[in-house]
Amino acid sequence: MAAPAKRVERLDRVVIRFAGDSGDGMQLTGDRFTSETAQLGNDISTLPNFPAEIRAPAGTLPGVSSFQVHFADYDILTPGDAPNVLVAMNPAALKANVADLPAGADIIVNTDEFTRRNLAKVGYAVSPLEDGSLDEFAIHPVALTSLTLGALAESGVSKKDGERAKNMFALGLLSWMYSRPFESTLRFLERKFAKRPDLVAANKTAFQAGWNYGETTEAFSVRYEIKPAKMPPGTYRNITGNQALALGLVASAVRSGLPVFLGAYPITPASDILHELSKHKRFGVTTMQAEDEIAAIGAALGAAYGGALGVTTTSGPGVALKGETISLAIALELPLVIVDVQRAGPSTGMPTKTEQADLNMALFGRHGEAPLAVIAPKSPSDCFHAALEAARIALTYRTPVILLSDNYVANGSEPWLLPSVSELPDLRVDFATAPNTDDGKFLPYLRDPETMARPWAVPGTPGLEHRIGGLEKADKTGDISYDPANHEFMVRTRQARIDAIPVPDVDVEDPSEAARVLVLGWGSTYGPIGAACRALRQRGLTIAQAHLRHLSPLPANLGEVLRAYDKVVVPEMNLGQLAAVIRSRYLVDAVPFNQISGLPFTAATLESMLEDVVKNG
Amino acid sequence: MAETVALKLTAKDFKSDQEVRWCPGCGDYSILAAMQRFMPELGIPREKIVFVSGIGCSSRFPYYMNTYGMHSIHGRAPAIATGLSASRPDLNVWVVTGDGDALSIGGNHLIHALRRNVNLKILLFNNRIYGLTKGQYSPTSEIGKITKSTPTGSADTPFNPLSLALGAEATFVARTIDSDAKHLQSVLRAAAEHEGSAFVEIYQNCNIFNDGAFDLIKDSTTRDAHLIRLEQGEPITVGNLNVVHPEGSFGLKVQEGGTPLIHDATVDDPAYAFALSRLSGSDLSTTPIGVFRSVKRPSYDEIVRKQVLDAKAQATGTPEEMLDGLLNAGDTWTIL
Numbered sequence: 001m002a003a004p005a006k007r008v009e010r011l012d013r014v015v016i017r018f019a020g021d022s023g024d025g026m027q028l029t030g031d032r033f034t035s036e037t038a039q040l041g042n043d044i045s046t047l048p049n050f051p052a053e054i055r056a057p058a059g060t061l062p063g064v065s066s067f068q069v070h071f072a073d074y075d076i077l078t079p080g081d082a083p084n085v086l087v088a089m090n091p092a093a094l095k096a097n098v099a100d101l102p103a104g105a106d107i108i109v110n111t112d113e114f115t116r117r118n119l120a121k122v123g124y125a126v127s128p129l130e131d132g133s134l135d136e137f138a139i140h141p142v143a144l145t146s147l148t149l150g151a152l153a154e155s156g157v158s159k160k161d162g163e164r165a166k167n168m169f170a171l172g173l174l175s176w177m178y179s180r181p182f183e184s185t186l187r188f189l190e191r192k193f194a195k196r197p198d199l200v201a202a203n204k205t206a207f208q209a210g211w212n213y214g215e216t217t218e219a220f221s222v223r224y225e226i227k228p229a230k231m232p233p234g235t236y237r238n239i240t241g242n243q244a245l246a247l248g249l250v251a252s253a254v255r256s257g258l259p260v261f262l263g264a265y266p267i268t269p270a271s272d273i274l275h276e277l278s279k280h281k282r283f284g285v286t287t288m289q290a291e292d293e294i295a296a297i298g299a300a301l302g303a304a305y306g307g308a309l310g311v312t313t314t315s316g317p318g319v320a321l322k323g324e325t326i327s328l329a330i331a332l333e334l335p336l337v338i339v340d341v342q343r344a345g346p347s348t349g350m351p352t353k354t355e356q357a358d359l360n361m362a363l364f365g366r367h368g369e370a371p372l373a374v375i376a377p378k379s380p381s382d383c384f385h386a387a388l389e390a391a392r393i394a395l396t397y398r399t400p401v402i403l404l405s406d407n408y409v410a411n412g413s414e415p416w417l418l419p420s421v422s423e424l425p426d427l428r429v430d431f432a433t434a435p436n437t438d439d440g441k442f443l444p445y446l447r448d449p450e451t452m453a454r455p456w457a458v459p460g461t462p463g464l465e466h467r468i469g470g471l472e473k474a475d476k477t478g479d480i481s482y483d484p485a486n487h488e489f490m491v492r493t494r495q496a497r498i499d500a501i502p503v504p505d506v507d508v509e510d511p512s513e514a515a516r517v518l519v520l521g522w523g524s525t526y527g528p529i530g531a532a533c534r535a536l537r538q539r540g541l542t543i544a545q546a547h548l549r550h551l552s553p554l555p556a557n558l559g560e561v562l563r564a565y566d567k568v569v570v571p572e573m574n575l576g577q578l579a580a581v582i583r584s585r586y587l588v589d590a591v592p593f594n595q596i597s598g599l600p601f602t603a604a605t606l607e608s609m610l611e612d613v614v615k616n617g
Numbered sequence: 618m619a620e621t622v623a624l625k626l627t628a629k630d631f632k633s634d635q636e637v638r639w640c641p642g643c644g645d646y647s648i649l650a651a652m653q654r655f656m657p658e659l660g661i662p663r664e665k666i667v668f669v670s671g672i673g674c675s676s677r678f679p680y681y682m683n684t685y686g687m688h689s690i691h692g693r694a695p696a697i698a699t700g701l702s703a704s705r706p707d708l709n710v711w712v713v714t715g716d717g718d719a720l721s722i723g724g725n726h727l728i729h730a731l732r733r734n735v736n737l738k739i740l741l742f743n744n745r746i747y748g749l750t751k752g753q754y755s756p757t758s759e760i761g762k763i764t765k766s767t768p769t770g771s772a773d774t775p776f777n778p779l780s781l782a783l784g785a786e787a788t789f790v791a792r793t794i795d796s797d798a799k800h801l802q803s804v805l806r807a808a809a810e811h812e813g814s815a816f817v818e819i820y821q822n823c824n825i826f827n828d829g830a831f832d833l834i835k836d837s838t839t840r841d842a843h844l845i846r847l848e849q850g851e852p853i854t855v856g857n858l859n860v861v862h863p864e865g866s867f868g869l870k871v872q873e874g875g876t877p878l879i880h881d882a883t884v885d886d887p888a889y890a891f892a893l894s895r896l897s898g899s900d901l902s903t904t905p906i907g908v909f910r911s912v913k914r915p916s917y918d919e920i921v922r923k924q925v926l927d928a929k930a931q932a933t934g935t936p937e938e939m940l941d942g943l944l945n946a947g948d949t950w951t952i953l
């Protein structure tokens with residue numbers, strides 16, 4: 001078929017948001033588009049946004065699910081503030097997302113769903129496609145459902161299955177528009193519907209029909225190209241934070257030579273880590289879906305006592321339940337990794353929305369003086385390295401470690417430069433095998449002078465039989481002790497040994513070396529803060545950025561870094577938890593900047609706030 | 618057992634160097650002594666034995682055993698022991714718990730450990746009172762119990778721990794008494810031999826806060842009229858009465874004459890052991906002791922371990938090669 005010649009325009013970056021009903025398969029569509037885009041070598045960052053309800057009533061605003069993908073020919077840090085393109089599968093998807101679009105954005109709408117009934121469901125008296133309210137946008141009306149059904153008329157699949165393939169039609173169209181390679185999607189369809197060859201064929205046909213539609217219809221006159229980004233050489237894959245975290249734990253098993261025991265109770269947005277790890281038994285990973293959060297960490301601690309790398313994964317409500325057992329692990333001085341994929345609280349809050357409001361709980365949320373190590377990943381792929389770092393600290397310093405991920409990094413994705421296995425940290429440990437005193441006794445609380453860790457003497461080791469527990473213990477012997485001086489000593493020692501964990505100095509990024517304002521962040525805000533700083537610098541302003549991976553202990557150079565600037569700004573998705581720590585710890589007048597909307601910061605929000613600080617102090 | 622001879626352990630070997638701190642006269646002493654006397658029989662080296670407990674007077678137990686041990690937190694011992702046992706099948710793991718520890722704060726973990734059939738020997742020291750916190754009523758105290766926290770009498774119906782365990786799919790359920798060392802040891806032996814969860818309720822006297830709670834079945838003048846000794850293959854009787862299963866009835870009956878039931882702990886249907894467990898309520902009027910139920914079911918540890926071993930057996934390459942393969946799985950691309 002001779003296609004009309006299309007203009008090809010080159011872009012450096014695009015943000016596309018796929019939005020539809022929860023049942024429309026938008027997450028999958030976005031995922032596939034991302035994968036095709038990765039194949040092309042663009043840099044990518046993605047952000048899914050879906051309701052907590054599995055199937056909210058069809059066609060309603062609460063039922064809208066979306067997936068945003070940002071891709072570019074240079075390295076990018078965020079999924080993008082505002083979409084250039086919105087694919088709206090129904091009126092609800094349009095209504096829920098149109099406010100985020102800048103003027104001039106493209107909107108592809110599935111006109112088949114713009115029925116009077118569907119419009120009424122979301123409060124449109126008149127179709128927005130007809131009343132001029134969308135005049136500032138470029139509207140592309142496409143009868144996605146009927147075109148899909150038309151393409152599948154001969155395929156023999158049911159009408160229902162045919163309709164469900166409309167997301168592949170949309171994907172085909174977008175893949176054509178942005179010149180994406182689609183082989184991986186065809187392969188994916190073969191895998192996904194392996195047991196239903198008719199559905200493989202139908203979905204492939206729908207995809208192809210969407211592609212052809214772009215190529216032949218005059219409604220789409222331009223095709224876009226985005227060149228590959230210049231990224232460090234190597235092999236990449238696209239990965240979400242939860243997947244990366246799970247793989248980091250598997251890598252910890254391999255690099256430590258220890259079995260991993262995961263105790264977990266399902267909770268959004270952490271469950272995917274349990275799902276992923278349960279597939280990797282061949283690495284000696286045991287997963288247990290416990291009866292509750294307390295049992296989950298209890299079992300992990302029991303396994304740690306027996307010499308495994310004990311891990312528990314959860315979200316804020318689960319950490320609250322685990323508090324007493326974390327304190328026990330602190331008293332027992334056993335390694336344990338506690339993963340908190342933070343979500344918006346308090347209480348059930350907004351389970352599928354992001355927040356960083358568990359920092360206080362991680363640092364302080366236990367009875368007694370109960371210090372432990374806390375770290376946070378800064379991006380989806382960084383979750384892999386954060387998991388290894390959590391395991392390293394736990395195993396080396398025999399302490400529980402809380403890893404604070406959040407919904408934004410957990411479900412977001414980005415290209416990940418695959419590490420070489422031999423370059424990952426060596427996590428091998430020495431178990432105690434022999435008495436540790438000259439007179440042949442075993443003292444379970446005699447510390448290694450360098451790490452201040454006590455010996456890990458696992459049951460089964462002859463001659464080292466001993467008892468441990470939550471009662472205060474005497475220094476060295478570990479016997480029960482109520483001695484006042486001993487308690488004071490032990491409390492101070494437990495704090496001192498966490499404070500003494502060596503963590504890398506925090507780096508400051510300030511190409512101008514003349515910045516007077518420092519923006520300090522932690523965890524998942526790295527991307528938006530970094531993008532905002534770049535934008536300011538491109539406009540000739542100076543700003544310094546520092547980002548914390550280690551929140552307990554804090555890097556040794558942090559005080560010095562903070563004091564070197566006139567102003568320190570701390571953006572957080574909470575009411576100022578790190579800022580309060582900084583203020584009390586360093587007597588630095590850190591200025592909190594907070595957003596608690598359940599959504600990540602946009603770079604634009606941070607850019608305008610920081611611009612104001614840089615210009616006006 | 619050849620190993621037993623080779624090990625030549627005695628009760629003394631199982632005594633730790635810690636000073637025992639229970640109140641003088643506490644039933645816990647006799648349980649500890651019975652356990653230390655029984656342990657050498659196991660033929661297992663001390664380092665392979667672990668006691669995990671919660672919190673309560675009873676839960677101090679691990680400190681007094683010269684084995685590995687963990688005195689953990691209130692109610693959580695079954696959960697902690699589950700992780701230990703599932704990841705270390707070579708160990709012999711015991712849980713020591715109290716009536717408050719196991720049935721109140723830790724009730725959830727207890728029932729789930731039992732339904733999973735984790736390879737744990739769970740000893741519930743039931744003194745029908747909170748000992749360590751100085752005498753509040755417990756989930757096994759009789760209704761109307763007057764204690765510091767219930768000056769006008771407790772309002773809640775107690776649990777029958779054995780009925781509860783049976784309802785939770787326990788494969789081994791037994792009861793014994795602190796003061797009957799011989800019986801206690803025989804029950805410990807049966808529990809130790811059981812693959813999977815073994816649940817043992819031990820009636821234990823708290824002479825400070827609930828003294829004499831079990832006198833009816835301990836005192837030589839009343840015991841015989843109230844105590845039922847369950848013996849495998851033997852008729853079930855109490856005093857000169859028989860335990861019978863009246864036709865058309867769901868439960869058992871204690872009566873004169875009739876044909877006494879012959880005890881068989883291996884009956885697969887838990888209804889039988891449940892009916893036995895219902896013979897005694899708080900009043901102890903006809904109280905069976907011994908092994909109520911002992912049936913075979915694969916343990917959680919075994920199933921979980923097999924899944925891991927099977928997966929390992931199918932894997933090829935070194936762990937590093939496998940990891941490399943895992944990281945590089947899926948859609949990758951290369952930038953030169």
Ligand SMILES: Cc1ncc(C[n+]2csc(CCOP(=O)(O)OP(=O)(O)O)c2C)c(N)n1
Nearest residue numbers: 672673674675691715716717718747748749
């Ligand atoms: C989280 C928590 N809540 C409450 C307590 C206080 N406490 C300690 S032991 C106990 C009850 C113990 O009763 P039981 O389990 O019957 O043991 P006993 O002392 O009778 O052997 C309580 C309420 C605690 N240690 N931890």
Ligand code: SF4
Nearest residue numbers: 640643674748823824
């Ligand atoms: S309070 Fe009761 S249970 Fe506790 S040690 Fe004393 S006698 Fe034993």
Ligand SMILES: [Mg+2]
Nearest residue numbers: 715716746748
């Ligand atoms: Mg008690």
